[in-house]
Amino acid sequence: MQASQWLGLDERHLTAVDDRHFLHPETKQAWLSMVQAAADDGLQLDLVSSYRSFARQQLIWDGKFSGQRPVLDDQNRIIELNKLSDWQKIQAIMRFSALPGTSRHHWGSDLDLFSKPLQGNTPLQLVASEYQAGGPQWPLYQWLIANAHRFDFFFPYAKDLGGVACEPWHLSHLPVANKVEQVRKPERIIAAIQQANVLGQECIQENFDTLYHRFISPISR
Numbered sequence: 001m002q003a004s005q006w007l008g009l010d011e012r013h014l015t016a017v018d019d020r021h022f023l024h025p026e027t028k029q030a031w032l033s034m035v036q037a038a039a040d041d042g043l044q045l046d047l048v049s050s051y052r053s054f055a056r057q058q059l060i061w062d063g064k065f066s067g068q069r070p071v072l073d074d075q076n077r078i079i080e081l082n083k084l085s086d087w088q089k090i091q092a093i094m095r096f097s098a099l100p101g102t103s104r105h106h107w108g109s110d111l112d113l114f115s116k117p118l119q120g121n122t123p124l125q126l127v128a129s130e131y132q133a134g135g136p137q138w139p140l141y142q143w144l145i146a147n148a149h150r151f152d153f154f155f156p157y158a159k160d161l162g163g164v165a166c167e168p169w170h171l172s173h174l175p176v177a178n179k180v181e182q183v184r185k186p187e188r189i190i191a192a193i194q195q196a197n198v199l200g201q202e203c204i205q206e207n208f209d210t211l212y213h214r215f216i217s218p219i220s221r
């Protein structure tokens with residue numbers, strides 16, 4: 001896969017799943033097989049998000065960095081960003097949102113999912129408690145723990161490793177993700193961030209090594 005593709009700047013590695021979602025063709029195949037297997041067990045699987053471009057990730061990032069979108073802490077409370085330094089802001093945002101160019105959603109291998117019928121009329125917030133015991137998505141999570149590996153999916157954010165918070169809704173398709181991890185280069189990410197004028201880019205650049213080893217590279221395997 002070319003750098004422009006894993007950076008979310010080029011969509012030639014993708015294929016449509018439906019009118020809103022795109023995935024890598026190998027991942028789409030695995031996803032459709034898993035949807036069928038779940039349906040056979042009486043469980044509906046629904047995509048929340050799949051491929052996301054650099055531009056879309058930058059909208060989220062810049063919105064949070066500039067204070068136009070809320071940034072939450074671990075207790076889901078809104079953080080007062082104007083009291084923070086750029087370095088503190090960047091770390092607070094990266095707990096829940098990837099830096100543009102580093103999202104696994106750029107790759108076409110990763111997706112966020114839920115089960116619409118389990119949710120009923122309650123709006124989905126994508127918080128861990130919804131997927132834990134007592135939450136509406138718990139039966140989905142249980143099914144995924146038992147079955148996702150049969151389709152080569154795993155949970156890269158199953159555990160809080162101190163960087164990105166736990167995301168029990170996020171699955172990654174190992175064969176495609178592995179290919180990206182073998183070719184991903186930090187210097188290409190830094191160049192793309194500069195090129196796109198991502199907010200906070202000077203501080204990001206100065207501290208990129210720390211960010212890379214805390215938020216970008218560590219995943220649960």
Ligand SMILES: [Zn+2]
Nearest residue numbers: 105111112170
């Ligand atoms: Zn995700």
